[in-house]
Amino acid sequence: MQTMEPDASSPVIEVAGLARHYVMGDQVVRALDGVNMTVQQGEMVAIMGPSGSGKSTLMNLLGCLDTPTSGTYRLNGEEVASSSDDVLAKVRSRDIGFVFQSYNLLPRATALENVKLPLHYGGRSRGSSAAALSALEKVGLAHRAAHRPAELSGGEQQRVSIARALVNQPSLVLADEPTGNLDSATTLEIMAALQELNDSDGITMLIVTHEPDIAGAAKRIVSIRDGRIVEDRQITQSRALPRQDEPENSQ
């Protein structure tokens, strides 16, 4: 799979002075308060922070599910901060893949149908089955294509949702606590899959997590607190997950 790169020179994410304020009663909550960040193509960034730090707000903004109160957001060089709802929907279907903590698969649809969903909304219904199947293959679940989510294990469901995130060949995959609902063995398996996609396919990946272990799998860690970035460091040598020497424990 080739990553789509409309403008090779521009970074995937370019955010400046990004702020998101909520009005609650007569109080203004500054969930995000002036964030500057640039993510280049092929990076794997972990976003860390305690709950309430604003990392979910940042993910929603980067995922074009929400628009900022102020600031700019260029995605592949295209300004999307003040785009209309329809344009944002188009951007989501073209450029972004989501992986959620709770998988968010349609319960009545099979794995294959779930993976096909973004293609329908992207106007690519033709040949969608083949594309979806190849995405499932990539996460090693082609043989489970006809199963419904209820018939799949948690790890398998998350892999289906990764396949769904990939099927549109997005320039950015956003994973929000992707292993939050999984046991540690499955966590390693999922992280390995994400790392593999980043390494071999060069897919830009943002992972929100509060587990240092998970963050350790990334190449860069951005820490957020009270709506601001407090630390942004590159990891020269990202830890290889899984650590094969340790015995697997299933809790």
Added chain:
Amino acid sequence: MNPAVIILTAFGSLGANRLRASLTLLGIVIGVASVISMVAVGRGAQAAITSRIQELGTNLLFVRPGSSVIGLFIRGFGTAETLTLDDALALDDGLFAPDVGLIAPEVSFSGQAVAAQTNTAVQGLGVTSEFIEVRNFEIASGRNISPADVTNMSEVLVLGSRIAELLYGSRDPVGAPLRINGREYTVVGVLESKGDTAAFGSEDDRVLAPITTAHYRLSGNRSASGGVTVTNINVQAVDEAAIDDASRQIETVLRLRHELGADDESDFTVTTQAETIETLESTQDTFVILLGSIAGISLLVGGIGIMNIMLVSVTERTREIGIRRAVGAKRRDILTQFLSEAVLLSLGGGLIGIAAGMGIASLVDGRSVGGETLNTVLGGDVAVLAIGVSAAIGLFFGIFPAVRASRLDPIEALRYQ
């Protein structure tokens, strides 16, 4: 999203909750089925009446006296005493009224009839011998009123089949005596049954007497001139094409006889059979529309059922909406999806309802309910209308839930448990 995917998705969503979908469907089915069957019954009644009137012959004209005015009160047509038996006879005029065929004047009367054991109120007509032919009656037994009866003011009666049965049971009433308003008459004939015509009351309940007898003995009418005043003159035009000419000729002859000036209004009215049918049909149309509207209310209730279920469905599927939005669905896509589900429900209900309505209509066709035979007439226009209306109901009642679904904030929707 392409239409096939939208429809498949809608089927899938409805199929996930079959019981609920079928119950919602049922609301529309009942609504549409009742509209279809009600209108079929109404139109059946209309057709029956029309055909019964047409049996009388479409070349028939009626001449009735104008309305009488007493002070400020204008009484109904036929209440004035401006038409006489001589007027009727004058219409038999080969020169001025060549298109007039048979003429049958009548005088209406009512009274209490007493046979041996039974007595009953009767509506009667004083007629001449032509009446039977003009109004398509047949004599079942005995004889018709003869011209001699009219001249001699004979005290004879011809009975309608039902009144004969009521008064004499299975006995043949010919030759039997019958007292009306205290005076004794002899029954000389019985008419063949014509069945019911709801519009005029039953023709079989009529009692016929010679027109002179009816006027002087039975009706209690007295005219200033001493002549016989009539309540209606049935006129047969020579053929159907001549009906308008006949109408004009009658007008001319009577205006001359009544010595009316060019500016005077006629003191009588001439109506054709076609006009009578038209009037009746327009009354019946109102009746059919009324029936249809009452049935339409249940269709409305069905529509509200759809709205209700769609609202529940939107709430239940909030998370699904969030997922779809996250992977790139536009608001319009969500709107289309929920709207297509609502329309699919109502349209499906409409189709099943049409089948059910036609089934009901053909089931009751020819059955008798409370002594009345039901006739049903199915029309393609009602079916098309029902389909259109049910689709419109789906759109109308589906739009609010669908808009609600499309307005959901994707972040909130994804978080919804």
